[in-house]
Amino acid sequence: xxxxxxxxQKDPNPPxxxxxxxEAVVAGDRRALARAITLIESTRAxxxxxxxxxxxxxxxxxGNAVRIGISGSPGVGKSTFIEAFGLYLTGQGRRLAxxxxxxxxxxxxxSILGDKTRMQDLARNDKAFIRPSPTAGTLGGVARRTxxxxxxxxxxxxxxxxxxxxxxxxxxxxxxxxxxxxxxxLPPAGGDELxxxxxxxxxxxxxxxxxxxxxxxxxxxxxxxxxxxAAVHMLRPATSGWMPPILKVSALQRxxxxxxxxEIERFREVLGPERLAEKRIxxxxxxxxxxxxxxxxxxxRAHPKVARQLAQLExxxxxxxxxxxxxxxxxxxxxxxxx
Numbered sequence: 001x002x003x004x005x006x007x008x009q010k011d012p013n014p015p016x017x018x019x020x021x022x023e024a025v026v027a028g029d030r031r032a033l034a035r036a037i038t039l040i041e042s043t044r045a046x047x048x049x050x051x052x053x054x055x056x057x058x059x060x061x062x063g064n065a066v067r068i069g070i071s072g073s074p075g076v077g078k079s080t081f082i083e084a085f086g087l088y089l090t091g092q093g094r095r096l097a098x099x100x101x102x103x104x105x106x107x108x109x110x111s112i113l114g115d116k117t118r119m120q121d122l123a124r125n126d127k128a129f130i131r132p133s134p135t136a137g138t139l140g141g142v143a144r145r146t147x148x149x150x151x152x153x154x155x156x157x158x159x160x161x162x163x164x165x166x167x168x169x170x171x172x173x174x175x176x177x178x179x180x181x182x183x184x185x186l187p188p189a190g191g192d193e194l195x196x197x198x199x200x201x202x203x204x205x206x207x208x209x210x211x212x213x214x215x216x217x218x219x220x221x222x223x224x225x226x227x228x229x230a231a232v233h234m235l236r237p238a239t240s241g242w243m244p245p246i247l248k249v250s251a252l253q254r255x256x257x258x259x260x261x262x263e264i265e266r267f268r269e270v271l272g273p274e275r276l277a278e279k280r281i282x283x284x285x286x287x288x289x290x291x292x293x294x295x296x297x298x299x300x301r302a303h304p305k306v307a308r309q310l311a312q313l314e315x316x317x318x319x320x321x322x323x324x325x326x327x328x329x330x331x332x333x334x335x336x337x338x339x
Contacts, residue, residue: 022057058155069175072185081251090127097153188221214250
């Protein structure tokens with residue numbers, strides 16, 4: 001008895017031609033924007049070429065948005081804050097895009113938190129666009145194509161773009177290199193919590209916000225604000241001429257959000273158009289070198305001679321039979337074609 005094989009399913013919505021999708025994105029077509037980001041995030045070689053061409057077409061329509069990075073430890077209430085802050089901004093007539101970088105499953109590579117499940121009220125807002133992106137093992141917890149996705153959102157007419165990170169590892173540094181202003185969200189605690197706070201993370205922050213300043217936690221939030229204010233004066237500010245303000249908010253009760261936006265606007269005024277442009281130029285250069293480094297590492301790993309020796313060399317290093325420096329030299333020599 002013959003068994004019939006299922007015919008492969010065709011994509012009902014295949015990616016459009018680059019010119020068509022670019023025009024649709026600039027026209028504000030949300031579905032086209034979602035398709036564009038899907039193309040941007042694809043790892044297929046043919047898709048990468050098309051994505052690069054697409055970004056090139058969108059680039060003239062970018063640069064007018066306020067780029068904000070938001071980070072904080074798990075449990076600090078990032079999603080609640082972003083939703084409340086987003087609803088405040090859209091209520092002021094602004095259009096907001098949120099690129100929420102979700103942790104990926106180490107087994108499947110998929111995003112642990114589903115699409116828009118954490119910000120349901122904001123997701124229903126026609127002035128907001130939320131796009132979760134799995135980190136897929138990218139160093140620092142920031143999706144590799146987050147920068148390009150942000151540019152696509154700007155081209156689509158969103159005037160505020162928020163990048164939310166998972167708040168672990170080097171994600172804060174990665175986000176600080178792609179936004180105008182970096183916001184660090186902290187819990188309403190001081191004392192030991194303050195001592196345990198990583199100095200490097202605080203030094204990246206342009207604005208520090210103590211969340212959950214409500215109910216029984218409000219006195220603790222007040223104390224935390226006072227302690228953080230005293231602490232930041234001992235640190236080097238991330239932006240010269242700007243001392244990071246310490247604010248308290250209740251995202252749950254949606255209090256203090258207007259003060260956050262006022263400080264963001266004041267930061268941009270202090271920075272001024274010229275310094276902001278210089279900052280974005282430095283970020284673009286850093287982005288280029290990051291792409292070069294990631295591309296070289298990918299080519300090195302895929303090199304046939306390197307691939308044949310890699311596992312053996314790793315085993316020798318793990319066993320203590322060879323130094324990492326010697327193993328690295330052998331790998332690089334093979335990659336360069338040296339004897």
